[in-house]
Amino acid sequence: MEAFFVSAGIVALAEMGDKTQLLTLVLALRFRRPWPIVLGIFAATLINHTLAGAVGAWVTTQLGPQALRWALGLSFIAMAVWMLIPDKLDDDEVDKTPRFGVFGTTVVTFFLAEMGDKTQIATVMLAARYNPYWVVAGTTAGMLLADAPVVWLGERMTRLVPIRVVHRVSAAVFAALGLFALLG
Incomplete structure (x- = not known):
């Protein structure tokens, strides 16, 4: 269960102010149909992160314990630095016409943005x-x-959450994980 809670916490923090969270806001404001958007985010994330999880599992078979420890530690520290750089949503992230419906458009755009x-x-x-x-x-x-609260609360969420503070806290968590991996 530790893996579940650590993973959920890290990704929830990393997602704050991220490009895909901005995409969620755009989708919510444009389509105003929360359930297909949330289900599309779920489907796209599950597919994308299953592929990422498979890559992570494969990496453990390719690297020895010492190399893996260094790779993980340095990757987490790099992630800490990356967290301090806010994302911006490109104008072409969302298709102008929902050719695949709200759910399909959400799955495709969210998967690609992720x-x-x-x-x-x-x-x-x-x-x-x-x-x-x-x-x-x-x-x-x-x-x-x-992302789900952004779908329902939309623009109000962006005014309530101090994104700069969330980015700094996230960076500190990633840096601590990186140091822990390098030292432990």
Whole structure:
């Protein structure tokens, strides 16, 4: 269960102010249909993070324990630095016409936006350290914890949450995990 809670917490923090959270806000404001959007986020995240979890599990078979410890430690520290750089949503992230409906549009755009994103890379790193199944369950839950409220509360959420503070706390958590991996 540790893997689940650590993964959920890390991804929920990393998602605050992230490009995919901004995409969630755009989808919510544009379509105003919360359930298909939340289900689309769930489906896209589950697929994306399952692939990332498989990569993380594979990495553990390719690296020895010492190399894995260093790779994880340095990756978490790099993630801490990355957290301090806020994301911006590109104008072309959302298709102008929902060709696949609200659910399909959400799945496709969210999946593509999540490729190479902080939370996907965090999933790879966490799956290299913990049980990948619990990691994928946790990172998916963390993504929904961060994004589902945005769907229902929309723009009000962006004014209530001090994103700069959340980014700093997230960076500190990643740095601590990196140091723990390097020293432990």
